[in-house]
Amino acid sequence: MSTENTQDEATSRYVRLQVELIVELTDTEALTSAALDQIGEDEYMPEDERGHAEDAVRRDEAEALAYLVDPFDLVTSVPGIELVQASWSSAHTDYDPDDEEWDLYEEDEAADEDG
Structure with missing residues (x-):
């Protein structure tokens, strides 16, 4: 077995999974509250980081979402x-949703045609 084959086999063991989601904020108070609860219950978060996280979540719903979604x-x-x-x-x-930029299925179809 050559070194090249060994490297290919090792590389093939890893897969990059990319996921893109667009979500609509329907209740920002509930989102922020849930994120603050999670931050407050995180026993591993240092206190100085906790204060920073709570401030960020209160100012920006996108930050709140990032604290709640865990890949x-x-x-x-x-x-x-x-x-x-x-x-x-x-x-x-x-x-x-009507803008072609957001038509994710069109990109998948183009990739299928190229492959």
């Missing part, structure tokens, strides 16, 4: 995998 939860029940690394962010965006 680890997406894969913990999937058999045969172990999460190696994760990062996520949340930001306000302009969304127009």
